[in-house]
Amino acid sequence: MKVKVFHIRLTKENLQSDQDGLNNFLDTVTVKKTATELINGQPNFWSILVFYDQQKTEKQEKTSDKISITDENELTDEEKRIFATLKQWRQDKATQLNIPNFMICHNTELMTIAKVKPQILEELSKIKGFGGQKIAKFGEDILALLNSI
Structure with missing residues (x-):
């Protein structure tokens, strides 16, 4: 290590x-x-x-079946609004937990959520960067936020 x-x-x-x-x-x-x-x-x-x-x-990266959006230009106007809402949620959560934003989610993860619009926790697990711990900590919040938009 x-x-x-x-x-x-x-x-x-x-x-x-x-x-x-x-x-x-x-x-x-x-x-x-x-x-x-x-x-x-x-x-x-x-x-x-x-x-x-x-x-x-x-080779390891290519074999991953996880979804990842890395360029904001890939998002539609609606998806960009969702991305902005997710970034605000991340900022609020980071402030609440007294940790840096990036420890909640990376921008690429938030862009991918905005693009995919997962409805259940299992769909979140298909997004690169979302494993069991992150889904347990933030999954319900993210889904609730997406449903409220």
């Missing part, structure tokens, strides 16, 4: 690029465990330890 440290700076000019760097890394490895700590400094930032196993190979 390997470990990598990330810093997610909480400034407007750095937050998105730092999150994108972490998300890109997470898409290429098998995460075993994470640890986070909010560091008060100039600027404040999240320090994130990611414990992971070897890089995924292209």
